[in-house]
Amino acid sequence: MNSAEAVLENIKSRRVIRNLTDQPVEREKLEKILEAGRWAPAGGNQRFVRFVASQDPETLRxxxxxxxxxxxxxxxxxxxxxDAAMQSSFASKADDCVHAIDIGTAMQTMMLAAHxxxxxxxxxxxxxxxxxxxILNLPQNLHPKVIICLGYKGVGSQQPMRARKKVTWQSLTDWERF
Ligand SMILES: Cc1cc2nc3c(=O)[nH]c(=O)nc-3n(C[C@H](O)[C@H](O)[C@H](O)COP(=O)(O)O)c2cc1C
Incomplete structure (x- = not known):
């Protein structure tokens, strides 16, 4: 498999994992995931996203x-x-969705790194x-948006989300115009 195929396979084979074992996650891997998040694209390269990482069992509980x-x-x-303080110093009203997109790009980049x-x-x-x-003692300017849960995948089936109809890239795409 060449590197392009390996990247595409990583994207296609990632699934949300809800049956995690109690095997601890190595700090080194967590740091690699955080570094991947740093390289996610960000609107205006302004970095409205902040990360809070935890491995503490009580915090997780x-x-x-x-x-x-x-x-x-x-x-x-x-x-x-x-980070709303950062955004207010940069974005106009038209940019309101930028932070949400930034959260999404960081989230998916980190999940692919984890995988x-x-x-x-x-x-x-x-x-x-x-x-x-x-719980996390966040300052007022930080608005928590998404928690990425991490761990090692257990054996057996996991709790499914609700059933969905088959999605293909073709079903999501129109060429040139609707
Ligand atoms: C914005 C967003 C919010 C989500 N919130 C939750 C959640 O609260 N709990 C959960 O179990 N899964 C959550 N998911 C995961 C989706 O249910 C999952 O990505 C979807 O069912 C497709 O599964 P797949 O990623 O394994 O292909 C969320 C996904 C996204 C993109």
Whole structure:
């Protein structure tokens, strides 16, 4: 497999993993994932996104309690926050969606890095932002947006999300014009 094929295969084979084992995540891998996030594209190269990483079992336990969408028991997590102080000094109203896109590019870049490192990952947006703020002692300018759960994939089936119809790139694409 050449490197282009390897990258494409990494993209295609990544799945959200919700059945994680209790095997700890190596700090070195977590740092590689954070570094990958740093290289995600960002609007205006302004970096409205901040990361908070944790491997602390008590922190993970508390976050899980306030996160209905967290079906897995992660061994590590990275919270992606929007830094509103930075954005207000840069963006006009027309740029309101930039931070959301920045969160998305960082999220997917990190999940692909995790997958390449042999880790399972899963994003969670269904959580109490206010409770996460208290648990993680976030300053007021940081708005928590998505938690990336991390760990090693367990054997057997995982809790599925709701069934969906088959999606192909063709079903998502129109050529030239609608
Ligand atoms: C913005 C966003 C929010 C999501 N929030 C959750 C969540 O709260 N809990 C969860 O288990 N999965 C969440 N997911 C994962 C999706 O359910 C998952 O990506 C989708 O079912 C497709 O599965 P796949 O990524 O394995 O192909 C989220 C994904 C995205 C992009």
């Amino acid at each position: 508390l976050l899980r309690i306030v996160s209905p969408g967290m079906l897995q028991y992660p061994q590590a997590m990275i919270l992606l926050c929007h 390449a490192l042999g880790l399972g990952s899963g994003p969670v947006t269904s959580f109490s932002q206010e409770a996460a703020r208290v």
